[in-house]
Amino acid sequence: MNPTHTYAQKFKQFLVILLPILITQLALSAMSFFDSNMSGKFSSAHLAGVAIATSLWIPVQTGLSGILMAVTPIVSQLMGARQEQKVTFHVVQAVWFSIVLALGVLILGFVSVPLILNSMSLEPTVRNVAQGYLLSISAGIVPLFAYTVLRSFIDALGQTRISMAVTLISLPVNVALNALFIYGLGSFPKLGGIGAGVASAITYWVVFLITLFIIHFVHPFSDFQLLRQLRGISMGAWKELSKIGIPIGFSIFFETAVFAAVTLLMSSYDTTTIAAHQAALNFATTLYMLPLSICMSLTIIIGYEAGSSRMKDARAYAKLGISFAVLLSLITAVILLMAGKQVAGLYSNEPVVVELTSHFLIFAIFFQISDAIATPTQGALRGYKDVNVAFMLAFLSYWVIGLPVGYILAVFTAWGAFGYWIGLITGLAVGALLLMLRLLKVQRKYAAAEHMKLS
Incomplete structure (x- = not known):
């Protein structure tokens, strides 16, 4: 990345970073889409x-x-401050940390998943598919988490096209494996929705191995010699990673978990409602890739500018990114209004599921407008390494406001299942407002510090 002086130069550099990330995220979302789409074509019970x-x-x-x-912010700020010699150490420590996290998830999952599923009032087929999917995908957790670290390292160097290339390679692999294991093509077993979990686990290994090859042999990643400097664990480095990463992780968890909680609460509805909700939520997640990609781009660029002490440029990038996200959200809102039923038809052949999905998609419009403000704002805050307040705001918005409002509307009004979506929209809107106010406060703090430094 290079310093920029005009908005035209900034927009060009922003797009250079953004477009590969966007394609990468859309490809990752496409994997989830094909899991839902191909499972739904198998049967609504498997989709559920x-x-x-x-x-x-x-x-x-x-x-x-x-x-x-x-x-990402750790490496981007080190690169901005011209401290490249420290990068390898932090990335290697993050890889060790990722392996420990993955093993912890595996142990916890094997103990808790059967208990959770047995406590839910699910049809036997739905329960069996859910348990089989989770058991299958667990085989790919270690490579997935390690890949997340390596991809963050690659992106922090501004080489987002590499992540894009890896993901574009993995997408057809995942779709082909889905076809083999969901539908049992050739001599492969016909596993339905469980096959989607098998395909995902294999794909995670493919992605990880490709990325290992790239960082070992391809410039500029090979210059850091990550695989040649596998040092022992440093608790100090883990502490620094956790100090920044845990608030980021909790913030993301609070947002994704509230959607998951709604899906679990909807287990009390019939299979058709669950399937329609999942189809609409899956497409809303695809739209979410737009603001999420801008979020990730702003973390890289603002982290680099903050590391270089160019705070005016960091503010300009934040304004640029958030404005661009809002514009895109308005465009996608028009598309959803015009083609909602056609989108719903991508997920199911059953008319009742298609009709109900199209109704849920109307609410998805309001999701993505709020996300267009909240998500890029979070990315900007992460670039400044300001992460603690954001995760507290996420908890307040989604769990103190959004989910309770949704539950009240769903249980005590005629809105039914749609009430949960209205509650989520409320939480997202509150979160967007509070995060924007936090960003403005952080920017004023840095502006004041910059003014004092110059005077």
């Missing part, structure tokens, strides 16, 4: 089983991955 499984897995995966994503 995958929905329950992912509602348990995704909050854990994204929350812990958020901790590991602390590598």
Whole structure:
């Protein structure tokens, strides 16, 4: 990355970082889409089983991955401050940390998942698919978490096109494996939704091994000699990683877990409602890749500018990124209004599921408008390494406001299942406002410090 002086230069550099991240995130989201889509084509019961499984897995995966994503602001600020010699140490320590996290998840999952599923009033097929999916995907947790660290390192160097290339390679691999294991093509077993978990686990290993090859042999990553300097564990480095990463992870966890909680609460509804909710939520998650990609781009760019003590440029990038996210959200809102039923038809052949999904998608419009403000703002705050307040605001917005409001509307009014979505929208809107106010406060603090330094 290079210093920029005009908005045109900033927008160009922003796009150079953003576009590969966006393509990467869309490809990752496409994997989730094909899991839901192909399971739904198998049967609505298998789609519901995958929905329950992912509602348990995704909050854990994204929350812990958020901790590991602390590598991005750490490395980007080191690069901005011209302290490249410290990068290898921090990345290697993060890899060790990721392995310990993954092993902890495996142990906890094998103990708790059967208990959780047995406590829910699920149809036998739905329960079996959910348990089989989680058991299958567990085989890929260690490489997935290690890959998260390596990808954060690659992106922090501004080489987001590499992450994009790896993900684009893995997408057709995942889809092909889904076809083999869900539908039992050829001599492969016909596993339905469980097959989606098998395919994902294999894909995680493929992605990890490709990334290992790249950082070992491809410039500029090979210059850091990550695989040649496998030092022992440093609790000091783990403490620094945790100090930044745990608030990021909790913030992501609070947001993803509230959606998962709604899916679990919906287990009291019929299979059709669960399937429609999961289909609409899956597409809303795909739209979420737009603000999420901008969020990740702002973390890299603002981290680099903050590390270089160019606070005016950091503020300009934050304004640019958030404005661009809002514009994109308005465009996607129009698309959803015009083509909601066509989108719903991608997930199911059953007319009643398609009709109900199209109604849920109307609420998804309001999701992504709030996300367009809240998510990039979080990315900007992470670039400043200001992460503690954000996770507290996330808890307040989603769990103190959003979920209780949704529960009240769903249980005590005629809104039914839609009430949960209204509650989520309320929480997201409150979160967007509070995060924006926090960003403005942080920027004023840095501006005052910069003014005092110059005077």
